[in-house]
Amino acid sequence: MQDLDDNRRAARGEYWLDDGVANFFRDWLGYGNVAEVFKDRPEATSQFDDGDTSGYRPQLGAWNNLMDGYYGYESLLTHQMDDFIARAVQPDTQVLKTLLTSRDYFLAASYVYAQVPGQPYNVGGNIAANNSARWQTLPQNERAGVLTHPAWLAAHGNNFEDDPSAVHRGKWVRENLLCGYVPPLSAVRVMAKVGPHAADKSARARLTEATASTECQTCHGLMNPLGLPFEIYNHAGYLRVRDRASDGGFTTPDGTSTLTGMPDPALNVGVRDAVELSEKLGDSPYAKRCFLRHVFRYFMGRNENRTDACTLASMETAYDSNNGSLKAALSTLMTSDSWTMRRTPGAGE
Numbered sequence: 412m413q414d415l416d417d418n419r420r421a422a423r424g425e426y427w428l429d430d431g432v433a434n435f436f437r438d439w440l441g442y443g444n445v446a447e448v449f450k451d452r453p454e455a456t457s458q459f460d461d462g463d464t465s466g467y468r469p470q471l472g473a474w475n476n477l478m479d480g481y482y483g484y485e486s487l488l489t490h491q492m493d494d495f496i497a498r499a500v501q502p503d504t505q506v507l508k509t510l511l512t513s514r515d516y517f518l519a520a521s522y523v524y525a526q527v528p529g530q531p532y533n534v535g536g537n538i539a540a541n542n543s544a545r546w547q548t549l550p551q552n553e554r555a556g557v558l559t560h561p562a563w564l565a566a567h568g569n570n571f572e573d574d575p576s577a578v579h580r581g582k583w584v585r586e587n588l589l590c591g592y593v594p595p596l597s598a599v600r601v602m603a604k605v606g607p608h609a610a611d612k613s614a615r616a617r618l619t620e621a622t623a624s625t626e627c628q629t630c631h632g633l634m635n636p637l638g639l640p641f642e643i644y645n646h647a648g649y650l651r652v653r654d655r656a657s658d659g660g661f662t663t664p665d666g667t668s669t670l671t672g673m674p675d676p677a678l679n680v681g682v683r684d685a686v687e688l689s690e691k692l693g694d695s696p697y698a699k700r701c702f703l704r705h706v707f708r709y710f711m712g713r714n715e716n717r718t719d720a721c722t723l724a725s726m727e728t729a730y731d732s733n734n735g736s737l738k739a740a741l742s743t744l745m746t747s748d749s750w751t752m753r754r755t756p757g758a759g760e
Contacts, residue, residue: 412459412467413538416484416595417482419480419484419485421484422484422485422486422519422520423490424494424495424497424498424545424546425518426494426497426498426501427494427497427499428493428496428497428500429492431710432737432741433493433497435538435706435709435710436493436500436677437489438699438709439587439705439709440563440566440587441566442489442492442560442563442565442566443566444566445489445565446478446479447567449570450474450565451570451646452464452471452572453470453471453474453531453565453645453646453647453649454470454474454578454649454655455572455645455649456572456647456653457530457651457652458533458650459527459530459535459649467525470530473527473528473530474530474531474534474536476528477491477519477528477531477588478606482601483522485520485540486517488531488561488565491516491517491518491519492563492749494517495515495517495557495560496510496557498515498517498733498736499515499556501671502656503735503739504734504735505696505700505732505735507698507735507737508693508735508749509693510556510557510693511556511557511692512552512555512690512691512693512709513555514549514550514551514555514712515546515547515548516532516546516547516548516549516560516642517545517614518532518534518538518541518545518547519545519625520538520540520545521537521538523524529547529684530649531561531647532561532586533549533553534549536648546743552686553686554686555689555690556689558685558689558692559641559644559686559689561647561648561649562646563648564580564641564644564648565646565647565648567580568644568646568647568648569646570646570647571608571644571646572646573608573614573617573655574605574645574646575605575617575621576632576638576675577614577615577618577634577635577638578618579638580641581634581635581636581638581641582633582634583635584637584638584688584692585634585637587701587705588611588692588701589610589637589673589674589698590700590705591603591633591674593633605618605620605621606620610659611658611659612657613642614642615639615642615654616641616655619635621637623648623669630716632672636669636670637666637670637688639665639666639667640668641666642664642665642666642683643664643665643666643686644685646714648655651664651707652664652709665682665687666683667681667682667683668681669681670682673717675695675698677695678691678697695717698729700723700727703723703725703726706726706740706744707719707744707749709721710744710745711744716756718749718754718757721747721748722743722747722749723746724741725743726740728742728743
């Protein structure tokens with residue numbers, strides 16, 4: 412917390428992580444740049460969307476203050492994610508599952524010029540300036556863990572509510588929780604663009620229409636099914652209460668998806684939304700192993716290779732035998748041959 416002054420520090424949660432571990436989660440989850448991602452009408456399609464487009468509306472003021480903290484000393488959206496993660500990790504018990512399923516979120520208190528800081532969490536009204544009020548347990552059917560946190564959703568969302576945010580979110584899950592590979596956009600040889608905005612087309616409809624061909628599904632088949640469950644949220648992470656319908660009106664948001672060809676057979680199921688997807692990923696041994704691989708990569712400063720197999724296996728054993736302890740996994744890594752001994756890379760490494 413050395414970057415915070417006394418006033419803003421007092422508005423932070425009571426849990427914290429050392430810089431090394433905290434920065435790992437910021438790097439892995441990729442939410443540190445959320446303030447740099449422009450959002451057109453961040454409240455669009457949520458219960459707080461009253462159709463107002465004025466630049467002085469309280470919804471926009473509240474969102475902007477969560478990005479830059481211009482008014483008052485309350486925490487930014489990135490700080491709220493930091494505090495959420497710290498509370499989930501600090502007990503050091505089933506760390507990944509807790510990160511993916513906890514419903515305890517840290518919100519900003521209300522302040523003079525923006526009285527609705529809880530709107531991205533679907534919480535309206537004033538929030539008192541004490542931690543018992545800032546910590547809120549959100550409904551089980553609305554949020555579950557870091558992947559449904561507004562900071563992560565907004566960081567991996569596009570600029571408009573009907574944009575294909577599902578692609579970015581699905582790509583992250585494929586690469587960071589399933590350790591899969593999605594070819595880069597530079598390798599695409601077809602027009603990688605959704606059709607124009609239309610009143611009768613939701614983000615889901617625009618994405619499905621644009622990527623229906625077989626040549627598109629080579630890559631999008633890896634991302635879309637994992638990203639569509641997040642369509643219950645808009646581009647800024649607000650919970651949708653309505654979505655665009657094919658008749659030009661509105662319909663119920665659709666986060667259903669059928670997962671097939673997953674590296675963990677237990678994940679070859681249908682899910683109703685991102686909440687259920689997060690719960691299933693939290694129970695997946697495959698996702699746990701991928702998480703530990705990313706821990707290895709971050710702290711080692713390189714990707715794993717075949718000679719690191721024993722270290723990775725030992726990290727998993729330590730994690731499991733200590734009831735999902737990240738500390739145990741890190742201790743094992745930092746006393747391993749991979750950490751303590753330098754070797755000459757072999758051919759092709």
